[in-house]
Amino acid sequence: MMLAVYSLWRRDVIRFLRQPSRIIGALLTPVIFWFVIGSGLGSSFEGGFLPYYFPGSLALIVLFTAIFSTISIIEDRQEGFLQGVLASPAPRAAIVLGKALGSTTLAVLNGVMFLLLIPFSGLTPGPGDLLGAVACVALLGLALSGLGILIAWPLKSTQGFHAIMNVVLVPLWLLSGALFPAAGASAWVRALMQVNPLTPAVDILRAFLTGVPAANLATAAGTVAAFALVTLSIATLLVSRPSQ
Amino acid sequence: MASPALEVTDLRHRYGERESLRGLGFSVAAGDLFALLGPNGGGKTTLFRIISTLIAPTSGTLEVFGVDVVAHPAQARRSMGVVFQSPAVDPWLTVLENLRHHGYLYGLSGATLGRGVERALERFGLSPRASDRVGTLSGGLRRRVELAKALLPEPPLLVLDEPSSGLDPTARRELLQELRRLRDDEGTTIVLTTHMIEEAAVADRVGILHEGQLVAIGAPADLVEAIGADILTIDPAGNATALQQKIKERFGLDATLVGPNLRIERKRAHEFVPKLVEAFGSEIASVSVGKPTLEDVFTHHTGTRLSS
Structure with missing residues (x-):
């Protein structure tokens, strides 16, 4: 079991490191988002938008990394690599876990590189806070990878994934408090934000990075962990089911 | 076991x-x-x-x-x-x-x-x-x-x-x-x-x-053996279906149309060739006789050719 997890994880990391365009793409997009949107909205936001938006950008990096990493499942299926894995005796849970850990590792790598921009953000978290943020990135990475796997698994084309990304995943991020706080939003948006499993993750990141205390850090972390457990479990069930 | x-x-x-x-x-x-x-x-x-x-x-x-x-x-x-x-x-x-x-x-x-x-x-x-x-x-x-x-x-x-x-x-x-x-x-x-x-x-x-x-x-050898006949392949000069019909009427033989050719399974097929050519020489471009191969086994059982 662990050998298979290790091997699939290792493959994802190697592939990533051998495709520099992926590193640049995953990293640059949120930086541009953060800097352009943040600067554009800057003055109309109390306390400046750049610092508010920083944790949200970090969440976006995790989301993008998870998406780009799990979308490869569809390519692997088309190219044939996946059938080799599925015909092997590796436990199906190991296949899901290997993929999720690979994607999470990349999310953490990208997240850490983004955190190097902290000095330009006007935020001043301590070393402990940064560690907490990285831990949250990892947990969120697992959850979104699980979500990505269970979306990608039944799809035949990457175009389908892009559609779901635009209709489901990006709104999930928009409504997580990453871009705007719940306080000023209309009631139905507030309700959506409340049930969005991404919201507590962004809350945690904001708590660690900006010092704005989260309502209840333990509950928030528990919610993200539960989110990860649910998506990974459903993904495993999906992968275990023989196709027709 | x-x-x-x-x-x-x-x-x-x-x-x-x-x-x-x-x-x-x-x-x-x-x-x-x-x-x-x-x-x-x-x-x-x-x-x-x-x-x-x-x-x-x-x-x-x-x-x-x-x-x-x-x-x-x-x-x-x-x-x-x-x-x-x-x-x-x-x-x-x-x-x-x-x-x-x-x-x-x-x-x-x-x-x-x-x-x-x-x-x-x-x-x-x-x-x-x-x-x-x-x-x-x-x-x-x-x-x-x-x-x-x-x-x-x-x-x-x-x-x-x-x-x-x-x-x-x-x-x-x-x-x-x-x-x-x-x-x-x-x-x-x-x-x-x-x-x-x-x-x-x-x-x-x-x-x-x-x-x-x-x-x-x-x-493979047994499958070929089981056909128990030679394979006669006729390349018709004209209409294959018409020739197929004539062969049936004249010799009481069922020739199968496989692609553009007519195919007949028959023991000692070489002895049949002169009779065939004598009867329909003008309507036949070429005739070949061969021992069956696995390809013929396929055609024998399916009535179609494997390779195109």
């Missing part, structure tokens, strides 16, 4: 309206080189995907060394090496990395894996290319990596889907040689699908798959 390597019982597969397997039943003895011969779309790949546990049959059973692939897929997978038609290697990884990865999936590690990889590289002449990315290799070399990979866990059964598709004749010959050597030296059971007569002819036994059904099974 030990279980056969493969035991297929009343296997059916339906996908929507399409029934690609319609009640297959056969078995492959351990140590055999078995070929499933049939045209593309005849159900070979569906059967292959059921054997390799990628899809489940609609009904019926398939056992690998006595293990039901639907009930106990993990156990069945352990005794199989699978070579897919589309490459199942990662082009971004090196040959060595691909092999190690495959070993890990089969639970190999440490010195056992190291020795296995070393042996696989050597055996398929891949050692000098071990640290090359698979994406940079030629088609023939890539196929060797596939084979090396599938054999790494030393499976008692090796299944291959159209293994020589995309290979040049030399590479194809080498592959068949390697498969025979594998059967002889290691006692590995080999099941391959193919639409090529030459490939099926080297097998110990051949199953002919046509429109989801097994129409004949046996050793």
Whole structure:
């Protein structure tokens, strides 16, 4: 079991490191988002938008990394690599876990590189806070990878994934408090934000990075962990089911 | 008595309206080189995907060394090496990395894996290319990596889907040689699908798959023998159907229209040629008489030609 997890994880990391365009793409997009949107909205936001938006950008990096990493499942299926894995005796849970850990590792790598921009953000978290943020990135990475796997698994084309990304995943991020706080939003948006499993993750990141205390850090972390457990479990069930 | 390597019982597969397997039943003895011969779309790949546990049959059973692939897929997978038609290697990884990865999936590690990889590289002449990315290799070399990979866990059964598709004749010959050597030296059971007569002819036994059904099974020589006649092939100068009718009226013989030609199975066919030419000489461009081949076995059972 662990050998298979290790091997699939290792493959994802190697592939990533051998495709520099992926590193640049995953990293640059949120930086541009953060800097352009943040600067554009800057003055109309109390306390400046750049610092508010920083944790949200970090969440976006995790989301993008998870998406780009799990979308490869569809390519692997088309190219044939996946059938080799599925015909092997590796436990199906190991296949899901290997993929999720690979994607999470990349999310953490990208997240850490983004955190190097902290000095330009006007935020001043301590070393402990940064560690907490990285831990949250990892947990969120697992959850979104699980979500990505269970979306990608039944799809035949990457175009389908892009559609779901635009209709489901990006709104999930928009409504997580990453871009705007719940306080000023209309009631139905507030309700959506409340049930969005991404919201507590962004809350945690904001708590660690900006010092704005989260309502209840333990509950928030528990919610993200539960989110990860649910998506990974459903993904495993999906992968275990023989196709027709 | 030990279980056969493969035991297929009343296997059916339906996908929507399409029934690609319609009640297959056969078995492959351990140590055999078995070929499933049939045209593309005849159900070979569906059967292959059921054997390799990628899809489940609609009904019926398939056992690998006595293990039901639907009930106990993990156990069945352990005794199989699978070579897919589309490459199942990662082009971004090196040959060595691909092999190690495959070993890990089969639970190999440490010195056992190291020795296995070393042996696989050597055996398929891949050692000098071990640290090359698979994406940079030629088609023939890539196929060797596939084979090396599938054999790494030393499976008692090796299944291959159209293994020589995309290979040049030399590479194809080498592959068949390697498969025979594998059967002889290691006692590995080999099941391959193919639409090529030459490939099926080297097998110990051949199953002919046509429109989801097994129409004949046996050793190539026995299948040919069973026809018990020579094959007369007529290339009509004019209308083939009209000639077919005339032959029927004159000689009471059923000629089958296969492609543009008429085909007659008949003992001592050479003695019939003069009579035929005398009767319809002007309507015949050429006539040939031959001993039946596996291609004729296919036509005999299906009324169509395998190769176009």
